[in-house]
Amino acid sequence: MKRTMSFVKVATAGEVPAGAMKHVEIGETEICVVNVNGTFYAIGDRCGHENARLSRGSLTGTIVTCPMHASQFDLTSGKLMSGPVLELEGLKEMFTGCPEKVKEKVGQMFAGIADEQRLIKTYDMPIYPVKKEGSDILVDPKGTP
Ligand code: FES
Incomplete structure (x- = not known):
């Protein structure tokens, strides 16, 4: 059975410039929208360790580092890469x-x-389908890409 996508506008591209991370919420779902050199990603914004906001951490390529204990997650898969420290x-x-x-x-x-x-x-993070339409960034909070 094919799942129906339900994209929701969460930001404009101007609100998430290259190298930036932005916290957004769709209902109860907290999401970190990330712009890596013009490619947008969406990953859960409650760290798989102790729920800190990844969007307040740092970004190196497609790796986001949690601000609390430095766990690192890959934006492309949601996988825990290292940590916590x-x-x-x-x-x-x-x-x-x-x-x-x-x-x-x-x-x-x-x-x-x-x-x-x-x-x-420390758990892997959920990731979400994300797309850009015109100047809008849309995320589907229900599924994995
Ligand atoms: S809360 Fe993110 S590493 Fe501890």
């Missing part, structure tokens, strides 16, 4: 000069958080 770089140095008891407690707190986060699975 759960250790804070430079944490010990941040507390140089603090009393040992403070360093120890803060270290324990962050280690505990990282232990819990290691148990959280």
Whole structure:
């Protein structure tokens, strides 16, 4: 059975210039619309780790990096490519000069958080069909391309 596409206008091309990511919502579905050198992609905008908005992250080619723990997802497939990164770089140095008891407690707190986060699975992201009609960007929130 062939699925019927149901594209919805989510933005104008001018609102998503090359290299940009834009958060849009279609009903309850949060979507990140991305322009990679004139090609548009649409990927879920709640990270497969802990729901941060990917649209607030960074973009390198077709790889989007989550702003929260740096998980990376491929826009073309939604696949998790790497991450999350759960250790804070430079944490010990941040507390140089603090009393040992403070360093120890803060270290324990962050280690505990990282232990819990290691148990959280990170899922691939949904991707959505997207097309450009004139100056409009349209997304089908119901399906994969
Ligand atoms: S919320 Fe995105 S990597 Fe943790």
